[in-house]
Amino acid sequence: MDIIARLVAAVGPANLLRGEEAVAPWARDWTGRYVGAPLAVVRPGSTAEVSQVMAAAHAAGVAVVPASGRTGLTGATHAPDRIVLSLDRMNRIRAVKAGPRLLIAEAGVILDRLHEAAEAHDLIFPLTFGAKGSAMIGGALSTNAGGSNVLRYGSAREQCLGIEVVLADGRVLDLMSELHKDNSGYALRHLFIGAEGTLGVITAAVLKLLPRPRAYATAMVAVPSITAGLDLLARLREATGGAVEAFEYMPRSYIEAHLAHIPGAREPFDAPHDHTIMVEVGAVAPRDAEPGPDGTIPVVEQVEEVLADLMDRGQVLDAVVARSEAQRREMWARRESAAEITFTQPFFVDTDIAVPLDRLEEFLATIRHRLAGIDPEAKDFVVSHLGDGNIHYTAYPTRGNSDHLAAIRALVDDTAVSLGGSFSAEHGIGQSKLSAMRTHKDPVAVEVMRSLKAALDPKGLLNPGKTVPGP
Amino acid sequence: MDIIARLVAAVGPANLLRGEEAVAPWARDWTGRYVGAPLAVVRPGSTAEVSQVMAAAHAAGVAVVPASGRTGLTGATHAPDRIVLSLDRMNRIRAVKAGPRLLIAEAGVILDRLHEAAEAHDLIFPLTFGAKGSAMIGGALSTNAGGSNVLRYGSAREQCLGIEVVLADGRVLDLMSELHKDNSGYALRHLFIGAEGTLGVITAAVLKLLPRPRAYATAMVAVPSITAGLDLLARLREATGGAVEAFEYMPRSYIEAHLAHIPGAREPFDAPHDHTIMVEVGAVAPRDAEPGPDGTIPVVEQVEEVLADLMDRGQVLDAVVARSEAQRREMWARRESAAEITFTQPFFVDTDIAVPLDRLEEFLATIRHRLAGIDPEAKDFVVSHLGDGNIHYTAYPTRGNSDHLAAIRALVDDTAVSLGGSFSAEHGIGQSKLSAMRTHKDPVAVEVMRSLKAALDPKGLLNPGKTVPGP
Incomplete structure (x- = not known):
């Protein structure tokens, strides 16, 4: 039985999409930067089906790209000629518990729906950003998404008590703790959050709710x-x-x-x-x-x-x-x-850097000076979660050849890192920041990431070519 | 050159302790439960020396037990006939930065000193618990220690922005970020925090400071x-x-x-x-x-x-x-x-469970009933971080044979887990909770922990026999 037949057996024929028209929604991202049709899109409706899909892929040695709302900015769900595992049908809110202030949701629930579900109980689920009308919680956790109120509530990671994960070989990892304190072994939850689907597929989560500001x-x-x-x-x-x-x-x-x-x-x-x-x-x-x-x-x-x-x-x-x-x-x-404004120019280099608060002005002055050095007519576009030291610095160069764009991206990253900053504050790595990972991340950290990837996905089938740069 | 000679070469003869008298402070813990003299105690004074110690141990295939303040309650630093790597000489506060509100400390700094250093800048480092006068930050992070203000400030994990880690083979992993937002790859910091020295040795940390309540x-x-x-x-x-x-x-x-x-x-x-x-x-x-x-x-x-x-x-x-x-x-x-009161009775079973808040009363009623069923004259001692659902339930049985103590411990753990709780809220696993890990932790989670341990410490030399139960 080939992989397609096995996937059909897992999810039913209606939930295995093939052909240009059927996969079109997954053939380009909303920014228009990541284009390329997947081979197929498999849409499991339950954790058990995700497990069967991964077991089938593992047996066949076929790579899989997990995806949910696909609002990310780094190409983490880019899947040309790959099989996309879409979590969009796993869109149930399993429970809202107002007393202990938590919500249990499947990976495909859109953020806006989480906000509404919390508000119905006079509580809030704080995680929010521009794409809240289409971003799904599975992707938000896999990216460790930030947004506009990290200052008070933290990133996605801080708003999550437990997760359920399907591993590369289909095993289901149950970390659905509802406890605020649980020190029973390694912090596995934190390893899968922010791993962009390269270590496992997050299928559900226990989320913290908070009092609604009056x-x-x-x-x-x-x-x-x-x-x-x-x-x-x-x-x-x-x-x-x-x-x-x-x-x-x-x-x-x-x-x-x-x-x-x-x-x-x-x-x-x-x-x-x-x-x-x-x-x-x-x-x-x-x-x-x-x-x-x-x-x-x-x-x-x-x-x-x-x-x-x-x-x-x-x-x-x-x-x-x-x-x-x-x-x-x-x-x-x-x-x-x-985000919408960022992508209105023909050529752009969008970034997501962070620097210590006392280096913010220096960062902007330095990068503008350096940008002018290689493209005197270039413009820029700046918006910042200032309290987090997180700047979305977008350069609009006068020409769009890829070497030039890469040189500008390297300039921005270099400048941030040289000021004690990071080349990725909240958008993650995906594929657009792999080269920055290679250049700027502590090399031992990259080696450790490769060891962890090999340990949990020895065949390299989960979202290959993302997050961790190859040797 | 044998391992002792190599360790002496790394730290100097004064910092390699051997012989009953010299190692006596490491031969029993403060509770008196974990007794057994280590073969030697090596006391590196810098990250470079820790690296040399680990490289030597790795080359020789010799196991090492990292230790700092040794105030833990699960036997995580118990090291009979082992080599203890004591971080107590790494006791420098490298910097206090009042503007960005952070403190950079080596692993061997005692919590009380951190408190004082923060207060000198009119700030606080909130992590605190009874043993604050001897517990060191390296151990507190390795345990992901909690304490009496987790309700507001979180556990050790939440109070840490960055760490420096020496790996099993001596490589130094630099994760000393001072940023509040940094999404550059897997959350390695969280993996080493709470890992009880089984994946690497935390040698330094960047800690968050907070405004001092007025x-x-x-x-x-x-x-x-x-x-x-x-x-x-x-x-x-x-x-x-x-x-x-x-x-x-x-x-x-x-x-x-x-x-x-x-x-x-x-x-x-x-x-x-x-x-x-x-x-x-x-x-x-x-x-x-x-x-x-x-x-x-x-x-x-x-x-x-x-x-x-x-x-x-x-x-x-x-x-x-x-x-x-x-x-x-x-x-x-x-x-x-x-803690002092807990250990005043000849026989005791001290525990550290958590349950959802709405099950606290049920937990206490159930465990007392069940305890009476196997030891009608047993007494108990209860203190609780109530807002976290975390109960330190100590049973005082009428007899101290190890089967009886183990049965009571299992009873407490079973009762907590059956109510949706955890058998370890803040004290960690060490060796006293390995059997609970085997019984109660999701088996896939234990498999994943074993995979991670094998990936980062393939020779099994870092604190062997702790945290992760063997197959």
Whole structure:
């Protein structure tokens, strides 16, 4: 029996897609950068079926590329002429437990649905980013995705208590702990989270839910410099007891690109400013969230007091605090259109670097200088989870040949790493950052990763050619 | 050249200890349970020396047991006739960076010194537990130690940004990232944290520092039941916006044992109560911490309001709020003497289980019933990080033969696991919980652990016979 027949036996003929038309949705990613039709797409509907699929692939020595929402930015699910294992049919929320505040979901549940399911119990599942309407939790965990509130809630890893994994040979690994403390052996959960499907296929997860903030203070703030922005962050954190959820930096070029490319986009302030920050503080405790006799909300007052004080000192140039949910949504929409704007130019090098907070200004100054050195007319596009030191720096070169693009990518990575930073803060490695892994990651770390890959996937069948550079 | 000569070459003769007297400190642990003199103790003073020690051991095929403060409770550093690699000389704090709030320490730094170093910069390193005066950070990370404020700050794992590890063959793995976001490949840090020195030797770490709470509300509270205690926790968390740091349960038997065994111990209340909780809330924000015009501290008022309301409803029976640092210290000392009290009886079975919060009462009722079934005169001793669902349940059987002790341990583990819990919440596996690993851990998880061990330590020389049960 050939592999296709075995896969059909595992999932039924309706769930094994072949032929140009059937596999078309998997033949290119949404950015248009990763193009190439898979040989077939297999869509198991249960953990048992995933196990059968992997056992069949293992027996046949056939490689498999796990995929879910396919909103990643590094080509981690790129699968030309490969078999895609799509988790999209595994889209059940198995349970929401409001008492112990957790949610059990299969890998194919879209983030937005998790948000809704939590909110129905007056709780939140905090993990969120622009692609929340199509990203699925399996992929978010496999990428260890970040987003706009890592500052307060951590990355995907921190929001997960347990996972279920199908190994390369089809064995099912049950790590579905609902406990907040469990020290029973190696931290296997953490090994599979962020491994981009190269060590196993995450099929389900136990996710933490958290109290829903009762009120938000959301504001657009213009500051004279990034350093002033970081001072603002420190002041807000102190004033609110660490309740800053988002601290998103957008320079003038971002605002202009947003105005140019997004219908209905508006200026955040009456006058243009070089440095704009969107800040959001979430108040959980009643004393911060409940309106006073005059209708003012304490958390909003806290933020306004800090802003007023810094404005007196010239450290804040302008500020607009959202007065309605509509205004808040407009602020978020401005930030969340970043990915869409990034890909509007014919040539681009998008990156996801992190540097220590006190090197952010130096990073931007240095990379601009260095970029001008090899492409004087190049433009750039910057948006940053500033509080995490994470900058999405996109270069728009004047020409698109691959050597030039690779040279620019290397320039950005080099610059970040030379400042004590990382070439991948939250998007992962996939295939676009393999060369950076080879150049910049501690070589012993890469050797250890290869040893782990060989131990758990000795035939090299799980998402080959991703995450870990070859020798 | 034999292994001893090679080790002497690596660390110098003064740092290679042999002979009964020299190795005596390593010949028994502080509980007196793990007794047996090591063949030698090698005390490298630098990462390079640890690397040479491991390379020598690897070349000679000689096993090594890494050890630091040796305050663990599972026999993870038990090393009869083995070579101990002691990290105690690697006791430098390499840097404290107050701006980015981090501290870089070698493995042999004692927790108390970390606390002091952070406090000198008006910050805190939160990880703390009873043994903080002798436990070292290398061991705390290797155990993924918990303690009394996991509720707010997480376990050791969550407080660490980066580590340096010497592998079984002496290679040095540099994962000393100072970044809060770094998604560059597999989460190797998490694999070595909690691995009890079986995959590599942690030689240094980058640790997170946090804002120092400006005020504490610390109280002893008597409640009618554990369920009432959990309601109190929920109310306090809501009222304080999640600022509860410690929520430690001590039943009457704990209070009595404390009075009996600790000089100067006092009753927490005028009348005895069955269920006592020590709670601490830490206030970081000025609005919670700064005294009002009448001298009252907002966070103390918040706690008192909740306590008064629950007292009206009969859900709190009595409460004492600390009015001075001395009173606060007395409350903490009562809780932190738990380990000392545990080991005062001739026979004991100490455990470290976790169950979901809504099964805590059921766990205690069930285990007492089951214990009485096999040893009707047995007593027990309970202390619990209640908010984590983590109970240190110690049985005091009437006889100490090893079969009987093992049967009781199995009873406790079975009971926890049957309620969706874990047989090891924060103490790790070492050697005392290997049999529980064999019985209760997902068998595929144990297979995966064996594969990882074989991949990273193919000769099986790092702390053999610990953490992962053999086939």
